[in-house]
Amino acid sequence: MNYEFDFASVLERWPQFIEGAWMTVRLSFPATVIGFVAGTLLAAGRRSSVAWLVRACGIYVEVIRNTPLLVQVFLVFFGLSSLGWQVSAFAAALLSLVINVAAYSCEIMRAGMDSIHRGQLEAAECLGLSRRQVYWHVILRPAMEKVYPALTSQFVLLMLASSITSQISVEELTAIAARVQSETFRPFEAYILVAVAYLMLSLLMRAGLWACGQMIFTRRRRLGAQGAGR
């Protein structure tokens, strides 16, 4: 193999890569937040006692989890516009990512909520907590604490999956690689560079989410410190 790597010509376009990375962040951050909230509501819906709501949420989750994100993105972008509902590429990308991550966080949160022991709910009732208080203090927060690691990896996967939105011309990292390679004719280098950028983003995201977890769930940290001190 007599291929000479030439990273210089690709690297000198670094402002474009930064721009792309920023777009990836701008896409995945709101998608994660909105998707998580929607997923939690869906999980609450699946656990409710209203039969049709349980069914509807169940069908939604199954449909989304059993079809590729690429098809969902195309369906939202091309499908909606052909039905006369013009949306920008960014809005379509964000919407499909939210739709997607909501289904996955629903399943994760449901597992967390199901793992709350009945005795806890009964105890909360005996203490005279209102329904809202029970939901927040006894179900939601402990459930989130339990499934936080699973949520973390799901959110990182979402950030990586946002690369698929390059296919509807959202100018995020992967799309930038495609643009740079068409300018420099150095596709291999461009994509390797983008792979490294994604790797760094996912490491940063893991570290950030871990730090968030440490801040939000102080109880576990205290318990851990006590255990270590013993």
Next chain:
Amino acid sequence: MISGGLNIHHLYFLLIGAAWTICLSLIAFVGGGIGGGVIALCRISPLRPVRWLAIGYIQLIQGTPLLVVLFVCYFGLSILGFSLPGIVAAGLAMVVYVSAYMGEIWRGCIESVARTQWEAAECLALSRAQRMRLVILPQAVRIATPPTVGFMVQIVKNTSLASIVGFVELVRAGQLINNSIFQPFMVYVLIAILYFAMCYPLSAWSRKLERRMQFAARPVGPA
């Protein structure tokens, strides 16, 4: 509307695309399964460098999107001087991707075999290879079946990315049809239905296996 829209030939073309999706999924599953097995064994190897290499590989692949892996394989192969059809690049990328995820799943399964089993096997003076083959792996396979079937859903879904390097599987077939009849909503809904038909049985099967495992794992009381 210029042409009559969707007809039976289009459906036939879509079904052929679906067959190629299954074909690529099988390549990814078999190749990735072999690779994943090797990675899982390396990951728990007593040799530190081997273990680190496996960890590095898993972190690298799990930290980059499959789409980028796919492009690196696609352009990497062409730089090596091969001008190969899309299925080779797509197959290679899928194998690389699947082996990292399966390796990590299977490692968890091997490690979740009860510690006492390892110790008992050691007490019986079995060598490490014998211990693995005769005691640990048969039990790990049982534990690994539900998550493996669950991951097959991800494999089938992710083969859709092969359409981007021009391999005519289900999504690409749909795009080609859409180019001629221009009814994106209907075409993509059809594609989604076909994917659902392929993935849902796998999801349901995985859930069933999981439930059965839970019953099996329940402590057996006096009958």
